[in-house]
Amino acid sequence: MQLSLLNLKFHNIRDFSDLEIPLSKSKNKQPHHITLLQMPNGTGKTTSLILMSAAICGREFNEDEVRSFRPTQFEAAEGFFEALMLIDDEQVTVKIDFDYSNNTCMYSTSKPGRSGGGLSPGHNIPYRARMLLTQKFTHLFVFDGELSVRLLNKKETEAEAAISSLHFLDRMGEITLKIDELIEEERAKAESKAYTDKGLKILRGNASSVRDILKGLEDDLKRTNEHKEEAEKAFKTKKAEYEGIVARSKEDRSSYNDLKDKITKKKQQIIDNARTLMVALRRPALFSRQFHDELSSLANQMTKLKLPKTISYEFFQELAQSSQCICGEKIDDKKRATIIANAEKYLSEDKIQVMNSLKYSVRSMGDFRPLDDVAEKIVSLHSDLNVFEQELTLMELRVDKDSRERAEKLQTEMGDLKHQIDEDGQFIKFMTEEDTTFQKDHTLTFKDNIPLCKRQISDLQKRIAEAADTLEFELKAKTLKMVIDSTISLALDEIKTKVVLKSNKRIEELLGNDEVRIHKIDQCIMIDKKEGVSQGQSLAVAYAFLATLFEDSSHKVPFVVDSPAGSLDLEVRREVSNLIPQLFPQLVVFILSSERDGFVDGLAQQYDDIQYYTIFKDPGARGKTVLDDNVDFFMNFHSETEAS
Amino acid sequence: MSESMPEIRRAIATAMKKNGQSDSARQQFTTLFVNYVEGNFENKDLKKMILSIEVPSGKEE
Numbered sequence: 001m002q003l004s005l006l007n008l009k010f011h012n013i014r015d016f017s018d019l020e021i022p023l024s025k026s027k028n029k030q031p032h033h034i035t036l037l038q039m040p041n042g043t044g045k046t047t048s049l050i051l052m053s054a055a056i057c058g059r060e061f062n063e064d065e066v067r068s069f070r071p072t073q074f075e076a077a078e079g080f081f082e083a084l085m086l087i088d089d090e091q092v093t094v095k096i097d098f099d100y101s102n103n104t105c106m107y108s109t110s111k112p113g114r115s116g117g118g119l120s121p122g123h124n125i126p127y128r129a130r131m132l133l134t135q136k137f138t139h140l141f142v143f144d145g146e147l148s149v150r151l152l153n154k155k156e157t158e159a160e161a162a163i164s165s166l167h168f169l170d171r172m173g174e175i176t177l178k179i180d181e182l183i184e185e186e187r188a189k190a191e192s193k194a195y196t197d198k199g200l201k202i203l204r205g206n207a208s209s210v211r212d213i214l215k216g217l218e219d220d221l222k223r224t225n226e227h228k229e230e231a232e233k234a235f236k237t238k239k240a241e242y243e244g245i246v247a248r249s250k251e252d253r254s255s256y257n258d259l260k261d262k263i264t265k266k267k268q269q270i271i272d273n274a275r276t277l278m279v280a281l282r283r284p285a286l287f288s289r290q291f292h293d294e295l296s297s298l299a300n301q302m303t304k305l306k307l308p309k310t311i312s313y314e315f316f317q318e319l320a321q322s323s324q325c326i327c328g329e330k331i332d333d334k335k336r337a338t339i340i341a342n343a344e345k346y347l348s349e350d351k352i353q354v355m356n357s358l359k360y361s362v363r364s365m366g367d368f369r370p371l372d373d374v375a376e377k378i379v380s381l382h383s384d385l386n387v388f389e390q391e392l393t394l395m396e397l398r399v400d401k402d403s404r405e406r407a408e409k410l411q412t413e414m415g416d417l418k419h420q421i422d423e424d425g426q427f428i429k430f431m432t433e434e435d436t437t438f439q440k441d442h443t444l445t446f447k448d449n450i451p452l453c454k455r456q457i458s459d460l461q462k463r464i465a466e467a468a469d470t471l472e473f474e475l476k477a478k479t480l481k482m483v484i485d486s487t488i489s490l491a492l493d494e495i496k497t498k499v500v501l502k503s504n505k506r507i508e509e510l511l512g513n514d515e516v517r518i519h520k521i522d523q524c525i526m527i528d529k530k531e532g533v534s535q536g537q538s539l540a541v542a543y544a545f546l547a548t549l550f551e552d553s554s555h556k557v558p559f560v561v562d563s564p565a566g567s568l569d570l571e572v573r574r575e576v577s578n579l580i581p582q583l584f585p586q587l588v589v590f591i592l593s594s595e596r597d598g599f600v601d602g603l604a605q606q607y608d609d610i611q612y613y614t615i616f617k618d619p620g621a622r623g624k625t626v627l628d629d630n631v632d633f634f635m636n637f638h639s640e641t642e643a644s
Numbered sequence: 645m646s647e648s649m650p651e652i653r654r655a656i657a658t659a660m661k662k663n664g665q666s667d668s669a670r671q672q673f674t675t676l677f678v679n680y681v682e683g684n685f686e687n688k689d690l691k692k693m694i695l696s697i698e699v700p701s702g703k704e705e
Contacts, residue, residue, distance in 0.1 A: 167652065178690055479697050486658075
């Protein structure tokens, strides 16, 4: 990723009513290698640095920060800062509008490639740059001097974070967060609570228990079936013996069976006729002459039908007002009065409909039909049945006393066996019934019904499979996370070692035989020096560290720095002025007149493409700022000039 | 991630080997990471990557 700053515009920001700072050579899109912005204290260096950093990283501002940008020398309800940048050969403009009435701000960005340079809301620089240019990363090259302190502060993590950002190791860390998201998704899909080893073991334990229950049920079913079969076999044997006692000869057996058939048939005929009689009993007029006659009489007296008043009154009114009836007869005033007077006779309350319905039912009750024949038939059938049963009893009584006792015992035993067979049958039905309504009606569960038990096992197996898949996915995901953690750790160690070696070489160049050296980087830069490190030494270490980082980086960014030489000795200033421009394609330096010695002349001796700006408040016009690009003016400017 | 980032490639190779992963898993992860940095990333790629990971023996259920 390559980033350059091409132009800056201020409108109603602090003391800048309108200020434009071109950082590029005219229209060729290429920035000056070095831009020196000489500004006295209090003219907006820090503000400029903050806004340049914000335009790059898109940081938010709180109300107090917005308020701090409001001009104090003149009235303004709004203002803006605009930065024209070159990001990977695309021109991008980021504008920050400030609303001083509400103390809010809003970003807008030009769409790269869009003709006309229209701005759309938001900080939408190209994706690759957006991913890289976080606030922390931007602080590495929009350098406010405080960074050098933070790089060496044991409570800060800036140094290691800088290495992570520049070498994409923080991006690799982001992948582990994505992995966690995927694990959560898989867990949600599985719909199972068995995400862990323990959970899976519980599920497997449950499935094993239900399998044991199924085995128990199947054993019970087998035993019950065997028991039932034995009982049925015994019943059959006892029945045969009983029938053998009752009907010893072949002829007797035939008569005995005939009698039993006849008894069965007679019983069925009695049931059929009784059913006919029961149906008839629901309509008493059909079998009672007296009831039929009295009901017919009632129906005859209910011949006059009346109409419901609410819906039929209008009919009589309309008829009375007509000149003739629907039959063609003329209606005069007398007839009209008669219609109105008699209408009441044919009208009744709306309940009359119920009465009409009743009348209809009574009149359609049908003719009287005596049922004596059915009753007589039942009596006759019952008589026949008695005869057959007596014959059967006689046949049974014909046997001797011992046999009779044996037959009675057999009857008792057959009764017991029948009871056993019924009970077994019921138990088998409970265990094997698949009908869900039956299962529900009898509150059956997987503990007493085999189909339910099998379904329970199937459900558990499905959940186990899902849980096992989830667990396997999670194990794989965790392994990948371990790989990533290990990768980050290994890469960071190797890079840190290299950075320490190279930085120390630079520190030696900058500080000569000074004893200050980087011992290691462990979150921050750890200095190998017993005594305290001076401000100038800290700055030199920071420059050496950043120079090493950006030298090895594939990213090319501008280096924007405030007061780069203030605390440095003259010799170190020259070394720094020689070093920094070599490392960055663009250098934007905010400088005080007091810092020129050693630093600016050092730059001028080594580099050609330098733009000199002096920015100061116009003493003749309140709120007006002057931008002077004259080199001589720059070289001779002193902050006292402005004061005068 | 350009070719000028040999430290990360070496670290990926070492970490993959240390965790019992194959050379193809190493290549797959390197590609995934490059794509992630370039902004050409989809969750399905990461899921595929996870599924191709071998769980070292002793970690299975």
